[in-house]
Amino acid sequence: MGFESDNSIGFLIAKARNVLKNEFEKELKPYSLSYAHRVILIRLCEKDGLTQKELAQDTYFEQSNLTLMLDKLESKGLVKRVQKENDRRAYLITITPEGKKLRGLLVQMGEKVMEKALHGVSEQQKGELTKLLQSINENLKSTNE
Numbered sequence: 001m002g003f004e005s006d007n008s009i010g011f012l013i014a015k016a017r018n019v020l021k022n023e024f025e026k027e028l029k030p031y032s033l034s035y036a037h038r039v040i041l042i043r044l045c046e047k048d049g050l051t052q053k054e055l056a057q058d059t060y061f062e063q064s065n066l067t068l069m070l071d072k073l074e075s076k077g078l079v080k081r082v083q084k085e086n087d088r089r090a091y092l093i094t095i096t097p098e099g100k101k102l103r104g105l106l107v108q109m110g111e112k113v114m115e116k117a118l119h120g121v122s123e124q125q126k127g128e129l130t131k132l133l134q135s136i137n138e139n140l141k142s143t144n145e
Contacts, residue, residue, distance in 0.1 A: 027109045044095035045103045
């Protein structure tokens, strides 16, 4: 029979990512936030004070797209840019107290979406899936460096 895109691993990973993103977007809509905003806010809660370049690398967003997302988050008072000492061209991205207040809500949303997505999947299968996805990411990361 040969190749069938509907059953290819790459297609299924991309489809799962898109379906998950859409679920997150539905949950975030009442807060006027996007899935990308959630990713940025969660990352800054974990690692505050990154440069825009570091944040782009950590979140896998293009720097040009990240600029627009940060503009929106900054206008909402959730993040701020602070000029980096010793480098007037670089800014550190920091999360504000208002942004930090959203962490619990954003984590809870993530748990809700993932619970729905992984319904009927055993803990062992979740562990295996995590390891497989980490392996795929590591394999491709090493080829892009």
